[in-house]
Amino acid sequence: MPIDILMPALSPTMEEGKLSKWLKKEGDTVTSGDVLAEIETDKATMEVEAVDEGTIGKIVVPEGTEGVKVNSVIAVLLGEGESADAAAAAPAKAEEPAKAEEPAKAEDARSEQEQPAAKQTVPAAPKAEIAADPDIPAGTEMVTMTVREALRDAMAEEMRRSPDVFVMGEEVAEYQGAYKVTQGLLEEFGPRRVVDTPITEHGFAGVGVGAAMTGLRPIVEFMTFNFAMQAIDQILNSAAKTLYMSGGQMGAPMVFRGPSGAASRVAAQHSQCYAAWYSHIPGLKVVMPYTAADAKGLLKAAIRDPNPVIFLENEILYGHTFEVPKLEDFLLPIGKARVHKKGKDVTLVSFGIGMNYTVKAEAELAKLGIDAEIIDLRTIRPMDIPTVVESVKKTGRCVTIEEGYPQSSVGTEIATRVMQEAFDYLDAPILTIAGKDVPMPYAANLEKLALPSVQEIVDAVKAVTYTA
Amino acid sequence: MATRAKKSPARSAQTSAVKAPKPAEFTKDQELEAYRHMLLIRRFEEKAGQLYGMGFIGGFCHLYIGQEAVVTGMQMSLKDGDQVITGYRDHGHMLACGMSARGVMAELTGRRGGLSKGKGGSMHMFSKEKHFYGGHGIVGAQVSLGTGLAFANRYRGNDNVSLAYFGDGAANQGQVYESFNMAALWKLPVIYIIENNRYAMGTSVSRASAETDFSRRGISFNIPGFQVDGMDVRAVNAAGDEAVAWARAGKGPIILEMQTYRYRGHSMSDPAKYRTKDEVQKMRSDHDPIEQVKNRLVEKGWSTEDDLKKIDKEVRDVVADAADFAQSDPEPDASELYTDILL
Ligand SMILES: Cc1ncc(C[n+]2csc(CCOP(=O)(O)OP(=O)(O)O)c2C)c(N)n1
Ligand SMILES: [Mg+2]
Numbered sequence: 001m002p003i004d005i006l007m008p009a010l011s012p013t014m015e016e017g018k019l020s021k022w023l024k025k026e027g028d029t030v031t032s033g034d035v036l037a038e039i040e041t042d043k044a045t046m047e048v049e050a051v052d053e054g055t056i057g058k059i060v061v062p063e064g065t066e067g068v069k070v071n072s073v074i075a076v077l078l079g080e081g082e083s084a085d086a087a088a089a090a091p092a093k094a095e096e097p098a099k100a101e102e103p104a105k106a107e108d109a110r111s112e113q114e115q116p117a118a119k120q121t122v123p124a125a126p127k128a129e130i131a132a133d134p135d136i137p138a139g140t141e142m143v144t145m146t147v148r149e150a151l152r153d154a155m156a157e158e159m160r161r162s163p164d165v166f167v168m169g170e171e172v173a174e175y176q177g178a179y180k181v182t183q184g185l186l187e188e189f190g191p192r193r194v195v196d197t198p199i200t201e202h203g204f205a206g207v208g209v210g211a212a213m214t215g216l217r218p219i220v221e222f223m224t225f226n227f228a229m230q231a232i233d234q235i236l237n238s239a240a241k242t243l244y245m246s247g248g249q250m251g252a253p254m255v256f257r258g259p260s261g262a263a264s265r266v267a268a269q270h271s272q273c274y275a276a277w278y279s280h281i282p283g284l285k286v287v288m289p290y291t292a293a294d295a296k297g298l299l300k301a302a303i304r305d306p307n308p309v310i311f312l313e314n315e316i317l318y319g320h321t322f323e324v325p326k327l328e329d330f331l332l333p334i335g336k337a338r339v340h341k342k343g344k345d346v347t348l349v350s351f352g353i354g355m356n357y358t359v360k361a362e363a364e365l366a367k368l369g370i371d372a373e374i375i376d377l378r379t380i381r382p383m384d385i386p387t388v389v390e391s392v393k394k395t396g397r398c399v400t401i402e403e404g405y406p407q408s409s410v411g412t413e414i415a416t417r418v419m420q421e422a423f424d425y426l427d428a429p430i431l432t433i434a435g436k437d438v439p440m441p442y443a444a445n446l447e448k449l450a451l452p453s454v455q456e457i458v459d460a461v462k463a464v465t466y467t468a
Numbered sequence: 469m470a471t472r473a474k475k476s477p478a479r480s481a482q483t484s485a486v487k488a489p490k491p492a493e494f495t496k497d498q499e500l501e502a503y504r505h506m507l508l509i510r511r512f513e514e515k516a517g518q519l520y521g522m523g524f525i526g527g528f529c530h531l532y533i534g535q536e537a538v539v540t541g542m543q544m545s546l547k548d549g550d551q552v553i554t555g556y557r558d559h560g561h562m563l564a565c566g567m568s569a570r571g572v573m574a575e576l577t578g579r580r581g582g583l584s585k586g587k588g589g590s591m592h593m594f595s596k597e598k599h600f601y602g603g604h605g606i607v608g609a610q611v612s613l614g615t616g617l618a619f620a621n622r623y624r625g626n627d628n629v630s631l632a633y634f635g636d637g638a639a640n641q642g643q644v645y646e647s648f649n650m651a652a653l654w655k656l657p658v659i660y661i662i663e664n665n666r667y668a669m670g671t672s673v674s675r676a677s678a679e680t681d682f683s684r685r686g687i688s689f690n691i692p693g694f695q696v697d698g699m700d701v702r703a704v705n706a707a708g709d710e711a712v713a714w715a716r717a718g719k720g721p722i723i724l725e726m727q728t729y730r731y732r733g734h735s736m737s738d739p740a741k742y743r744t745k746d747e748v749q750k751m752r753s754d755h756d757p758i759e760q761v762k763n764r765l766v767e768k769g770w771s772t773e774d775d776l777k778k779i780d781k782e783v784r785d786v787v788a789d790a791a792d793f794a795q796s797d798p799e800p801d802a803s804e805l806y807t808d809i810l811l
Contacts, residue, residue: 175670198640198676265526267589269605442589443578445799
């Protein structure tokens with residue numbers, strides 16, 4: 001059957017071009033790979049190659065023609081024993097326009113273009129059902145421990161449970177962790193599973209993702225998340241997107257963990273909070289615990305999670321002590337907020353170190369007769385907005401608290417979504433308390449000013465409750 | 469099995485600089501200059517350590533004690549207009565560049581008279597006037613930046629060179645090699661000074677580096693390099709002279725591995741379990757850069773103990789004055805919170 005040779009596209013956006021020159025004439029025999037013609041646009045020139053063998057039966061578009069539409073027939077190729085007349089009569093089989101990798105698919109692609117496309121609507125984003133926290137059996141012993149110890153125990157327990165879990169990072173092994181979070185792990189698990197890396201964040205983050213793609217369960221420690229900026233490409237472009245790009249075949253079941261946010265007087269390059277940054281990225285989960293129990297239960301869950309989890313800790317919280325239930329296997333659900341304290345007058349939403357200010361502010365507010373409810377978000381992505389909305393429906397007022405920068409912050413995300421889902425319940429605008437919109441200054445007085453304060457929260461609550 | 473790369477013929481054209489030159493012969497004046505500068509750094513750092521202990525300095529504070537000969541010898545090879553950039557262990561570099569002891573110390577205490585108005589702190593200080601481009605807290609970042617300083621020099625067609633200092637640990641960062649490639653490709657006048665003090669925090673060089681001879685780190689880019697006794701200010705200076713001449717002549721980048729040692733912990737909070745007290749003591753007693761100069765001055769009869777005591781006194785006065793200033797100078801005004809973010 002005669003084959004139509006079509007005007008190829010040089011780029012996905014090309015619509016038409018000039019057929020500048022024919023290199024074959026009617027009657028010439030051609031084999032695949034022969035250059036048939038040259039075409040050009042204002043941007044580029046290109047050679048049209050034959051895909052099939054045959055004889056040029058008819059040149060439909062003469063050389064020098066401008067404005068030749070993509071996919072229009074420029075010539076007809078005849079097989080053995082076929083005539084040019086037959087070409088005119090029979091419906092021609094289309095030839096792949098340019099040198100293509102999969103000529104067989106070309107037909108389908110084209111027929112799709114010709115038919116009016118079936119109207120596609122954007123499906124609703126799926127809503128994950130996230131289980132509530134497990135019940136702690138009555139009589140469970142509570143152990144007082146630091147957040148640091150809770151994190152260490154979580155890793156140790158998961159490493160005992162699965163031989164695929166390993167820790168890597170700078171100073172995690174022999175030095176016992178720059179902030180001593182991996183204390184004792186080298187002794188118990190040895191250097192094969194507790195791996196000291198050189199100072200090469202981008203490299204070892206990539207090594208971790210690669211290992212995770214084969215099914216291992218790396219815990220990649222960043223000495224602080226400020227240094228993860230060296231590695232952010234591997235975190236975003238490799239870890240977060242592989243599952244989608246591979247059509248679900250493989251992903252990066254791993255944890256990136258380390259302290260995020262200000263410590264004390266470590267200035268602009270060592271003080272940034274990355275909660276909002278990572279929360280922007282589909283394909284990641286982002287956890288930022290406050291209490292030791294949450295740190296333990298959520299880190300264990302993060303290590304078991306089949307997805308890349310960004311686990312943001314805080315240097316100041318490492319030394320804080322909390323009660324942790326002594327259970328065989330204490331897991332908490334990622335994506336579930338925790339009502340830290342019930343109240344009826346205003347909803348305070350915070351997470352991580354932000355809770356430190358919030359808890360203190362709540363005590364101040366109680367003295368003023370304001371009964372605040374505190375929600376500890378615990379997970380930034382997926383964000384448990386239903387728990388916040390439920391609270392706001394009761395209180396009608398909401399203030400968010402975090403240490404990160406104010407623009408495009410976790411608080412502004414909460415404010416937007418509460419406004420969309422509970423507008424009618426709000427009695428005042430939602431106020432967002434954040435770090436100041438400045439790089440962290442070193443001077444003690446300026447650092448203090450740059451961070452949120454208990455007073456700012458109290459003032460915001462007074463404003464939204466109209467008790468100022 | 470890995471074998472050491474053989475010198476290729478293509479490289480041999482550049483190997484003229486690959487042998488470390490002999491230590492420079494210092495005149496009396498040069499010895500005295502080096503002595504004074506190194507002593508200033510030593511005494512300044514000792515005082516900074518004290519002020520940290522008293523709570524006047526916060527955050528991270530990385531002392532340069534033990535490594536004084538490196539910046540001192542290199543600075544003696546520079547001319548006005550040459551640029552310097554380094555990491556967070558930067559107090560010595562700033563003093564060597566001629567930045568005022570008061571300005572550096574007041575920055576350490578976060579006061580308004582500090583070189584960054586108290587906003588940068590120990591790791592982040594700059595001086596346009598002295599061509600000092602920081603003071604960087606992110607390990608390795610200064611290597612690309614220093615390469616950029618050299619790019620600007622070549623772009624402008626001036627004959628300035630830039631010095632990019634970084635540590636043995638920093639030498640493993642990827643951007644170091646991206647920079648090496650560009651610097652060699654474009655023949656940029658940059659001198660890469662690897663201050664190999666044997667440790668990156670608690671990690672010894674051999675635990676972090678496949679190639680522990682850092683002077684060879686430029687081989688695949690055809691960047692020549694050599695190892696230098698970084699405890700001997702004369703050796704540093706001779707290497708500096710040669711490297712500066714090389715870069716200034718338009719031959720491109722060059723690498724100097726300075727073999728040095730830090731006496732103190734990585735920062736103020738360092739348990740220092742990764743090395744023995746003996747190791748530190750041996751470096752101090754056998755290789756101290758300041759003692760070396762002092763001994764030569766006395767042996768040659770160029771200075772008496774009294775002359776040297778007088779210098780020590782003068783240096784101590786400068787440091788005491790800086791410390792007084794740094795403690796009495798007020799904190800920055802609150803209005804500074806929102807300044808210097810954008811122009
Ligand atoms: C990108 C990055 N990763 C990690 C750190 C934390 N850190 C600060 S200094 C340091 C060790 C660097 O050692 P080296 O380069 O040998 O310099 P030295 O401290 O010995 O002068 C580390 C890991 C950092 N500041 N930046
Ligand atoms: Mg070092």
